[in-house]
Amino acid sequence: MNDAKILVALDFDKKAQALSFVDQIDSHDCRLKVGKEMFTYFGPEFVRQLVDKGFDVFLDLKFHDIPNTVAKAVSAAADLGVWMVNVHASGGREMMIKAKQALAGYGEQAPLLIAVTVLTSMGAEDLQDIGLNVSPQEQVMRLAGLTKECGLDGVVCSAWEAEKLKAAFGQEFKLITPGIRPAGAASNDQKRIMTPEQAVQVGVDYLVIGRPITQAANPRQVLLDINQSLRN
Numbered sequence: 534m535n536d537a538k539i540l541v542a543l544d545f546d547k548k549a550q551a552l553s554f555v556d557q558i559d560s561h562d563c564r565l566k567v568g569k570e571m572f573t574y575f576g577p578e579f580v581r582q583l584v585d586k587g588f589d590v591f592l593d594l595k596f597h598d599i600p601n602t603v604a605k606a607v608s609a610a611a612d613l614g615v616w617m618v619n620v621h622a623s624g625g626r627e628m629m630i631k632a633k634q635a636l637a638g639y640g641e642q643a644p645l646l647i648a649v650t651v652l653t654s655m656g657a658e659d660l661q662d663i664g665l666n667v668s669p670q671e672q673v674m675r676l677a678g679l680t681k682e683c684g685l686d687g688v689v690c691s692a693w694e695a696e697k698l699k700a701a702f703g704q705e706f707k708l709i710t711p712g713i714r715p716a717g718a719a720s721n722d723q724k725r726i727m728t729p730e731q732a733v734q735v736g737v738d739y740l741v742i743g744r745p746i747t748q749a750a751n752p753r754q755v756l757l758d759i760n761q762s763l764r765n
C-alpha cells in the first residue's frame with residue numbers, strides 16, 4: 534500500500550517534460566497532482582497514462598457547477614481511476630452531497646473526495662468584493678464544517694490552518710496543503726509557507742509540492758530527502 538504523503542504538482546506545459554520527470558521517480562515515493570493546465574493541454578489520456586504507470590493521481594480540477602453536472606464530472610474522474618478529486622465547497626451543500634453520492638457505486642475504488650475552501654490567493658478584500666463580509670479564516674472554518682457535514686473526506690487548506698481544522702473536525706478529516714517548502718528552498722510566489730516536517734507535525738495529511746521537486750537538478754534525490762526528513 535502506498536503511504537506517500539507528498540503530492541507532486543505536475544505543472545508542466547510540455548507533455549514530454551512531464552513524462553521525462555515522471556520516469557525519474559518511483560510511484561512509492563509520491564503521488565501526482567494534475568491540474569487544470571495539464572488536463573486542458575493533454576486531457577484524460579494523459580491522466581490514464583500516469584495511472585497505468587502505477588501512480589496515484591490527484592485530479593485537481595476544482596469542480597464548481599450545478600449539482601447534477603458536478604456529480605457526473607466526479608463520476609467521470611472515478612472512471613479514469615484517479616485516487617483523489619476535488620470540488621469547490623462554495624458550490625454548496627446539495628452539490629457536495631450529490632458529488633459524494635455519485636461515488637457510492639465505486640466501492641473501494643472510489644477516489645477520495647475533497648473540497649477547496651478559500652483559495653490561498655484570496656484575502657479579506659477579495660471576499661468583500663464577492664459579498665462575503667468575513668475573514669478568510671472564518672470562511673475556511675465555515676466551509677470545512679459544511680464539507681464534513683456533506684460526508685466528504687477533507688479539504689485543501691493552508692498548513693497554518695491545520696491545527697485548528699483538526700481540532701474542530703477530527704483526525705480522520707484529511708488536510709491537503711500547498712505552500713510547502715523544504716528548508717532553504719526558494720519560496721517562489723508562495724506566501725505563508727511551512728517545511729514538510731512542520732506541516733506533518735501540525736497534522737497535515739498530504740503535502741502538495743511542485744517546483745522545489747519538479748525544477749530540481751535531481752528530483753528523485755529531493756523527493757527521497759524530503760521523505761527521509763518525514764521519517765526522522
Ligand SMILES: O=C(O)c1cc(=O)[nH]c(=O)n1[C@@H]1O[C@H](COP(=O)(O)O)[C@@H](O)[C@H]1O
Nearest residue numbers: 542652653654711712723741742743744745
Ligand atoms: O489547489 C491547489 O493545488 C492550490 C491551492 C492553493 O490555494 N495554492 C496552491 O499553490 N495550489 C497549487 O499547489 C501547487 C503548488 O506548487 P509549488 O508552489 O510549485 O509548490 C500549484 O499547483 C498550485 O496551483
